[in-house]
Amino acid sequence: MSSSLLALSAALACGLVSVAAVLYLVVRPDETVAIERTRASVTRAFAEFRTVFGDAALRRAHAIAAAGASDVIPVDVEQHLAPTGLPRFRHRWAYLIRRDGTLAAAFPPDTRQVPAPLVSIIETFRTDPAAGRTRSRAEAALVDRAVPVHTEIVLIEQQPAVAALAPVGGASVGSAALTLVLATALDQTIVAEVGETAGVPNLRFETDPGQTRGPTHSQTDSRGRIVGWFGWDPPAEAHGPSWLWLLPVLGGLAFLGFAGLSLHQIRRAAGGLEQIEVELRRIAQEDPLTGMPNRRKIIAALGAALKARKPDESVAFVCLDLDAFKEVNEVLGHDIGDRLIAEASERLRAALPEAAEIGRIDGDEFAVVMTVRNGAAAVEAADTCARRLAVPFDIRDQTIHVTASVGLALAPRDGESAHELIRRADLAARSAKKAGRGRILAFHHGLEDEINERRFIEQELRHALADGVLSVFYQPIVAGDGLRMVGAEALVRWKHPVRGNIPPSVFVAVAEQAGLMIELGEFVLRRALADARDWPELFIAINLSPIQVRDRGLVRTVAGALGDSGIEPSRVVLEITEGVLIDNPEEAKQRLKELRGLGVKIALDDFGSGYSSLSYLRRLPIDKLKIDKEFVSPLGRSANGGVILQAIVALGRALGLSVLAEGVETEEQRLLLRLAGCDEMQGYLFARPMPASAFLDVTRRGIVLAGPPAADDGEDFVNGVDP
Structure with missing residues (x-):
């Protein structure tokens, strides 16, 4: 009996080993x-x-x-x-x-x-x-x-x-x-x-x-x-013990019995891989902060909506760009900013019908895809979203006010492809933000016309700078008595071969946006200094835009232009606007000190129309105030006009600055400015801007009061490189 039991035990052991071997070979992945x-x-x-x-x-x-x-x-x-x-x-x-x-x-x-x-x-x-x-x-x-x-x-x-x-x-x-x-x-x-x-x-x-x-x-x-x-390190069980090479022999007889288990394991492994792929696709199409669809999924949703659109339906694509979100991040921190984005997404979900697809496509930008009956329904939905976002947010004991600039495009009216609708809705949103925060703007083709016009001006301006076809005009500046010329202001002009005279207010703005302001400013600086060598008794005033003042190479550029022209630095007046003080007043102050160190004078242009901080007036290294023409025009027509102007002149004198009034057009204005103690004047009453050759003739025969004339060939503007 004992031998039988031993044999039975051996058989059972052998069977167990065989079963274990088969299970291991089936379960273990190759x-x-x-x-x-x-x-x-x-x-x-x-x-x-x-x-x-x-x-x-x-x-x-x-x-x-x-x-x-x-x-x-x-x-x-x-x-x-x-x-x-x-x-x-x-x-x-x-x-x-x-x-x-x-x-x-x-x-x-x-x-x-x-x-x-x-x-x-x-x-x-x-x-x-x-x-x-x-x-x-x-x-x-x-x-x-x-x-x-x-x-x-x-x-x-x-x-x-x-x-x-x-x-x-x-x-x-x-x-x-x-x-x-x-x-x-x-x-x-x-x-x-x-x-x-x-x-x-x-x-x-x-x-x-x-x-x-x-x-x-x-x-x-x-x-x-x-x-x-x-x-990576493979799982330990993938290798198995070294003696497992014997198990296939022992388990051969039991293999067929466990074929079903093998098939089950293969199916489980395939199902797990499919789940991983599904999760990867979900992650690739989801914004991690809000759980909303990201840009990729929104684009796919827009494409699907366009394909499913019925003839009597429209598909709206709406861009919502949070205003002042950058300030929230900078002042309150990115944690608050992230919380704001998350809460804004919840408000937008609640504001829109369930059929609408809403997602986060950028840091502070959301997008909505919805099928509507007409454009009015799309505008109404956009307005609902904007009003929900305008309600103050309470986040961690902070009350935060934000608005949204909204742009929308409608298919088929504004395009029939996802690419067209997205581009045009984004263009409308950017135009809405530029026009003022918290606005809603539907795309219209005039927006693209503006973009195309700006691109044309930019391209032509690059050619004009490269070919040297821009010109510089000069407008006389006279002493306070209005009879003696003391200097001139340089004003850039552009006569296009097809368009004719293009106003500086147009092409200077394009130059600032296109990164051409430094090159344009240096052109005016060098041309003006070269021309001024023929007027040894007069000073030359040249405008600097805020972009030029922020340029770290400005002082080197001015020094080089002075050296190349040979003109005395004391005859040069560089005019800045109050805008240079807003972004980084300390940097602007240091830059102006370095410029004055070259021997040139600094004038504050358009005084009274912008920043006008008395604190900075005392601290900035400036020599002259230039009164904006808005304060000159009311003279003789408004009792308050004279009082305000006298106060500005008195302020300039108290600070030890000379005062120049621009935009003088009538004899009455000239007399009132003289009585107020204004040191210098400039305007159509004395002369309009003119080419260098004509200005040289004027310096030889003296200034003559001409009365308010027609606009010059280039059309006059207050200044040439900072309209």
Whole structure:
């Protein structure tokens, strides 16, 4: 009996081993399949991270383009290079790179050189427009952009990093005048995030092949060079004990009995992979802060709505841009700003019908897609949203007031493609914000006409500056007696070969937006100083725009122009407006001190029409006040006009400044200004602006009162480079 029991025990043991072997072989994933599956998951997760990071770069590029960045970078563009927002969107490096590979601006601000890998990428795109179009399957499943954004893994400062390259105001990387590059170090925080998304908790990234262990997945740049390897440790049970090679022999007889279990396990594994893919798609289409659809999903929803639209229906696309959100972030902090965005999203959800699709498409921008019967219904929905947002927010004991600038476009009236509607609604929103906060504006073709006109003026102005076809006119400035000429003001003029005379109020504004103000200002400065050499007894007044005053190279430019012309600096008066004091008064004060150190004089133009702080008048290094013509025009028609003007003259004298009145057009105004003690006058009563040759004739024969004449050939404006 004991032997029988022993045999039975042995048989049972053998059977148990066989069953265990079969179960192990069925349940254990094949090592090669498991590794390839993990590689696929890591690829998808890393592509999703690069896509989201690329979207962040594209939004920054749009903001920089809206700020007017071109060959010359406005100072306020630097704010768009600093890392802000949620941690996963923050970057470590930011570069604004010109087409030729030189650095226009950067973060950190002390960066002096563009990393060579980034220059190489941009050069590749410039010489081969098709570069970068081929993506992995994972990227292709997640990326669908109308504007190309290129993401790549590179080495920056000997560190692996993810770089996102987005064109600023151009069709593509390489063809745009500027390319924005945001880069974040591929540190363990990001690697852990990728690993969590991929379901690989022990994911790591190595750049030294000698440090890699276990399965790896190489990462290459656009030229196929390996930058590093993702690596991970496979589960211990994937290897099994060393004696398991015997188990297939022992379990062969039981294999068929467990075929069903094998099929079940395979189905479970496939179902798990499908769930991961569904979750990846959800993450790629959802805003992490609000849980709303992001830009990609909103674009898809708009496309679906356009396809499903019935003949008697319209599809509305509404852009809502929160006003003053930047100030909330700067003053109260990003935590409050994030809470504000979250609460604003809840209000918008409650304000709209359930059928409407609403999402967050940028930091402070929301978008709505809805099918409506007519345009009035779309405007009503937009108005409801704006009124809900205008109600004060109470966040952490802070009462916050915000409004929204709203733009909307309607299909088929304003376009039948998603791209057209988005662009036109965004244009309407920006125009609404420019016209005044808290406005709602429906797209109309006049908005595009304005954009096209600005582009035409910008292009023609670039040619005019390059070809030297602009001219400088001069308007005499007379002494307080109105009889003796003491100087002249330089005024830029542009006679277009087709359009004729284009007012400075038009082309100077375009120059400021297009980054041409520094070049235009230097042209006027050098031409005026060269012409003034023929008038040794007179001073020359030249306007400086706020953009010029903020330029760190201004003092060097003025010093160079003075040296080249040979004119005495004491004969030069540089006129600034009160606007230079608003953004950074201390920087403006230092810049003006440096200019006065060259020997030139400083005049405050249009006094009384803007900032006009007595505190800054005392502290600023200025020599002259120039009274705005708004205070001169009422003289003789209003009793208060004379009192106000006398007060301004008295203020100037109390501060030790000379006083000039502009816009003098009548003899009565001249007499009243003289009685008030005004030191100098300028206006049509004495002479209108004229070319340098005509002005030279006037200096030889003396000034003659001419009465108010017709406008000059260039049409007169108060000043030439700061209308």
